[in-house]
Amino acid sequence: MKDLPTDAAIGIFDSGLGGLTVASAIADALPEEHLIYLGDTARVPYGTRSPSTVIRYACRNIAFLKRQGVKIVVVACNTVSAQGLDGLTADGGLACIGVIKPGAQAAIEASTGAGIAVLGTPATIRSNAYETAIKHVDPTRLVVQLSCPLFVPLVEEGWLTHSVTYAVAREYLSPLCGRDIDTIILGCTHYPIMESVIQSVI
Numbered sequence: 282m283k284d285l286p287t288d289a290a291i292g293i294f295d296s297g298l299g300g301l302t303v304a305s306a307i308a309d310a311l312p313e314e315h316l317i318y319l320g321d322t323a324r325v326p327y328g329t330r331s332p333s334t335v336i337r338y339a340c341r342n343i344a345f346l347k348r349q350g351v352k353i354v355v356v357a358c359n360t361v362s363a364q365g366l367d368g369l370t371a372d373g374g375l376a377c378i379g380v381i382k383p384g385a386q387a388a389i390e391a392s393t394g395a396g397i398a399v400l401g402t403p404a405t406i407r408s409n410a411y412e413t414a415i416k417h418v419d420p421t422r423l424v425v426q427l428s429c430p431l432f433v434p435l436v437e438e439g440w441l442t443h444s445v446t447y448a449v450a451r452e453y454l455s456p457l458c459g460r461d462i463d464t465i466i467l468g469c470t471h472y473p474i475m476e477s478v479i480q481s482v483i
Contacts, residue, residue: 290315292351294342297325297437299471300357303380307355317349326433327360328402328469335364335404347375356380359468360402363410384466385414389422392464396423398457400479401468403428411468425460429453429472436471441478450475450482457483 291311293304297320304318319342321327327335339361346354354377356362362379388397399411412424431449440446457465465483467473 287352288315289350289352290317292317292319292343292346292349292354293357294319294321294339294346294354295357295470296320296327296338296360297322297433297471299433299436299469299474302470302473303355303357317346317351319346322437325437326402326430327358328404328433329430330404332364332404335360339364343375343377351375353378357470359384359470360404363401363405363408380470381410382414384468385411386418388464388466389415389418392422395461395463396425398460398462398465399424399426399468400429400432400453400465400472401426402433403430405468411466423461425457425462427453427456429469432475433469433471436474441475446475446478447482450478454479454482 291307291314293300293307293316300320301318304316308316321338321342324338327338343354354375356366356377356379359380362381366377366379397415406426406428412426415422415424435446435449467476
């Protein structure tokens with residue numbers, strides 16, 4: 282990294298357009314930085330694929346961003362971050378930053394001490410990455426994880442106000458009814474685009 286020019290871009294990738302929520306946050310926080318965003322819309326969604334397939338896609342995305350001369354890669358995809366970043370560092374020491382630990386830490390800080398719900402893709406939920414990260418900080422914290430696989434295609438389809446979207450959200454979120462939950466992690470970069478739907482259903 283030390284041999285790259287200081288004005289080299291930050292690379293960001295996700296399985297589709299959802300990672301633009303992360304890119305927007307980075308642009309707001311670091312307005313002086315150049316960004317290159319890769320949305321792998323040809324292979325969305327990642328969250329229903331096997332870990333080996335997800336890692337293969339991620340390595341290809343990182344290789345593409347490296348060819349663009351980026352100085353660091355932000356893995357905006359929760360599914361990729363949940364599979365572990367150790368094997369994703371590109372040749373030449375290009376650092377990769379994931380979203381699981383920062384997301385878990387932000388949830389703990391936002392919480393008043395009640396339970397934390399995690400909404401994620403099947404792969405992210407199966408990995409238990411968020412629960413592990415939360416319990417590393419607070420072993421006694423209640424964590425409720427919910428797989429919401431249809432949220433990604435609904436966002437990609439642009440069905441943000443469709444009655445089907447609300448029906449799916451009600452079905453997915455019903456296990457939270459009556460639970461002592463005060464914070465919800467939107468554990469996929471597509472999910473913040475559905476925030477108003479999720480809030481309405483909750």
